[in-house]
Amino acid sequence: MEARNKPNVLNMLTNRNTVGGELADIFEANGVDNYEEALGVSDLRSKEKLSKKVIAKANELLGGRNGLSQYLIDFQNKYLEDKPHFIESYKNAKRSFTILKKALPMLKGEFNEGYDVLDDILDFFDADNENEIIHNSIDEAALFRKQNGVEPDHIHLSAWLRRGEIEFNRIILPDYDEAALKNWIDSKEWLTKITDPAYFKSLPDLFRTFGVGLVYVPFLPKTVYGAVRWYGNKPLVEISDREKDLATCWYTLFHELGHVILHKNTNIFEGETFDPKRRGSNMERQANAFASRYLFNGDSLRIAIFDRMRKNVFMTANNLSEEFGVNTIFTSYWLRKAQYNPTMQRHISIDFLDGY
Known part of the structure; x- marks a missing residue:
């Protein structure tokens, strides 16, 4: 990733699909339009939690697929379970960047393939993690x-x-x-x-x-x-x-x-x-x-x-x-x-x- 478009520390939670995002992808993959209006939900992709009623309605719109409702419930639960860990990891990474950013003058622009600037610093030091x-x-x-x-x-x-x-x-x-x-x-x-x-x-x-x-x-x-x-x-x-x-x-x-x-x-x-x-x-x-x-x-x-x-x-x-x-x-x-x-x-x- 080019340095000018790269965050200092990437919040990895932003790379995780919410249950709303997952459902929107399923709708679009199956050619279903106007799904937000049909569900009565705005900005579906941002939703981290959907009610059983909405999930059931979504399954109905998709033709009543066997196991879809449970898949979405499990997906939602996993996201909500992982979210606090991602938030804590992000906070720790930001603290590490505050310490390690002093190394940036030595990178000379040569280490820029990481997903964020902190990852570039890890590449420079040939390290697996910040603590190392x-x-x-x-x-x-x-x-x-x-x-x-x-x-x-x-x-x-x-x-x-x-x-x-x-x-x-x-x-x-x-x-x-x-x-x-x-x-x-x-x-x-x-x-x-x-x-x-x-x-x-x-x-x-x-x-x-x-x-x-x-x-x-x-x-x-x-x-x-x-x-x-x-x-x-x-x-x-x-x-x-x-x-x-x-x-x-x-x-x-x-x-x-x-x-x-x-x-x-x-x-x-x-x-x-x-x-x-x-x-x-x-x-x-x-x-x-x-x-x-x-x-x-x-x-x-x-x-x-x-x-x-x-x-x-x-x-x-x-x-x-x-x-x-x-x-x-x-x-x-x-x-x-x-x-x-x-x-x-x-x-x-x-x-x-x-x-x-």
Whole structure:
């Protein structure tokens, strides 16, 4: 069903024939006209209950068919018996839609064969029912909470992860080639294009040759910078455009690559980038050190910025770049993190909104 003609939640009772509707169908199938006038009943199709007198009269109009009256009585009783269950199911489905509609931005218009929008959401998650989605999202949120110490929006998180999984499954990957990935990292060929958003966006094609599924998915509130998951010994590296900042995206990418190389077959949900105020796990510290080594020439830049800020020492991104041999987008990145004249720091915009 086309989305513009589709209800958010279909009341399945509307698909059930009332006893009046069933009788009207029987009349019309047998070529009986003016049956409402003959029965003395207006708008017959809307009637959920008919009297025995009306049912008997209908049977008479149809030639006194054996068993018809009882059929209509049984049909009516079944409808009235089922009606409260359909109403309760509809109410529950509307409550579920209120929760799950947060996932809609991730559907990209690709899931539209359901009988209502809620059914499209079920198709997106490849789930049999709403409760399955909600329970799975709570489990994913628990892992996020354990790794990051903060509470995510569990539906946003689950939808963001699901979109990454869908995109990953569309990629035809060779076997994971860790040596090729390491060679690309160590070659630092990327360093000459570090300020080019178009180059960053082209990296998924390159990473395919390494057997790595690099997927970019727009950020959803209260979720992640990035995530690493493994499928059949092949890594899915999913990056969000949180902060819409190229330097942040580079840091997130290298942080996740640290996990790929150092923590093989471990699923990671990245709630925060390097925050010196948070005590992360040993794996997080290792991934931070990995990213810092390649992007910032170690941790000296960050330490110096926070130390000089406490001492009220004047700093500029250009001067720090020369002193530490780090590109200005990263010295600006750390000056912003330290809230040192943040509006004066260089910022290169990037987003992953194409196709959404």
